[in-house]
Amino acid sequence: MRGWRVGISLLLACGLLLVFFRGVDWNAMGRALRAADPLYLGGVVLATLATYVARAWRWGFLLAPLARVPFVRLFSATVIGFMSGMLIPRAGEVVRPYLVARNYPVSTSAGFASIVLERLVDLITVLLLFALYLYVLPTPPTQTRGPLLGVLKIAGAAAGAGALVILAVLLAWHRYSDGAMRLADRVLRPFPARFAAAVARGVRSFGEGLAVLEASPSHLAAILAQSLVVWLLLAVSIYWNNRAFGLDLPFHTAFLILAFLTVGVAIPTPGTVGGFHAFYRAALTEAYGVDNDVAAAAGIASHALGNLPVLLLGLAFLGREGLTVGKVANMSEAR
Secondary structure, three states: OHHHHHHHHHHHHHHHHHHHHOOOOHHHHHHHHHHOOHHHHHHHHHHHHHHHHHHHHHHHHHHOOOOOOOHHHHHHHHHHHHHHHHHOOOOHHHHHHHHHHOOOOOOHHHHHHHHHHHHHHHHHHHHHHHHHHHHOOOOOOOOOOOOHHHHHHHHHHHHHHHHHHHHHHHHHHHHOHHHHHHHHHHHHOOOOHHHHHHHHHHHHHHHHOOHHHHOOHHHHHHHHHHHHHHHHHHHHHHHHHHHHOOOOOOOOHHHHHHHHHHHHOOOOOHHHOOHHHHHHHHHHHHHHOOOHHHHHHHHHHHHHHHHHHHHHHHHHHHHHOOOOHHHHHHHHHHO
């Protein structure tokens, strides 16, 4: 099963890389990479690391109703989780809850619920920034005209509606957990008792992990503010990356690029290879008319500088936690 998953993800990555490199002049792309401003590229690395600091900070607030986890542990688990996801698609969703659950009174299922909420808050934040770009902030003079924005508006509205539905379902799950458990018991009745009991425990723990949904308004506002910090730092990294390649685009153009990348990184390829690259290049060329070779070089640099520091740091932390990449792969397969 693991072999099939890895094979499919590699095929997807190869296909997307073919799309990404189609029509690219390799010599021109190489010149663009060599001419990139190292000062701005260094800023991209710093912004990337700051993003993970902010992610760990926010995760602590999501877990607060369950347990108080020291920031150092949160940061280590966050970096390891994202590093694992680069090597094995979706592995981070298993590893992060595990690392917290084995040291603090948080079940793995409850920890996983916090990851689901984190992803949902991320989506809502990206959509808010995207809406600001479309309806509030001034249209960049370099933005090309065409059907693209119309399609993006429809897609954004659909994603927003979906996020609200999921949020309502999760809130109902937590608030009416007894009813959810009775339903789960009926569904699981035909299955073997040991299996049914394990699944029922997971369902109950997952519901408990949604406790933050009923936190105080100030606590929820803090989580939203932290999410804005996370995504504004990502926007800074994209803005500085573009400036490194001589692209004088306004800061808020990064909000549109983030919307593109949210789609690209959702494609399950190792390290988001291919999906990130193709959608970064598409955002620059289709929305702002950037030269194809420069856009390709910027996409490669953004992906490398956004992933390599976390990959190296995550591998260092992985050893300290007594884990290996092989163990992480097994955990992901067994979920």
